[in-house]
Amino acid sequence: TDHDLEELGERAQVRALGKTVYETNCAVCHRPDGGGLIGPNLTDSAWIHGGAPSSVRNTISTGVLSKVMPAWERILRPEQVNAVTVYVLSLAGTNPPAPKAPEGTVEPARP
Numbered sequence: 001t002d003h004d005l006e007e008l009g010e011r012a013q014v015r016a017l018g019k020t021v022y023e024t025n026c027a028v029c030h031r032p033d034g035g036g037l038i039g040p041n042l043t044d045s046a047w048i049h050g051g052a053p054s055s056v057r058n059t060i061s062t063g064v065l066s067k068v069m070p071a072w073e074r075i076l077r078p079e080q081v082n083a084v085t086v087y088v089l090s091l092a093g094t095n096p097p098a099p100k101a102p103e104g105t106v107e108p109a110r111p
Contacts, residue, residue: 018087034091036100043094046102057085
């Protein structure tokens with residue numbers, strides 16, 4: 001649930017694991033700073049498949065095969081999927097240089 005993922009995000013070791021998983025698996029398409037390359041920008045407030053924590057986790061888990069994003073649940077352990085979800089959510093508002101334009105629907109900022 002969203003609440004469970006938000007609680008996980010408060011743990012430094014979860015964020016550290018998420019960063020490692022992101023850098024190893026996600027940065028090639030989303031850039032190391034999350035600004036987007038082949039994949040969308042993860043730092044703005046626009047989300048193609050929903051920006052709620054559970055929506056982001058679902059997108060990571062099941063992938064977006066039409067966009068060549070794999071179903072990471074087949075590759076990563078559940079705790080890695082949770083950790084990278086937490087890390088992706090932490091990228092919001094980081095304003096990297098020269099980000100990819102927003103894609104999807106702009107969602108209100110979470111508290």
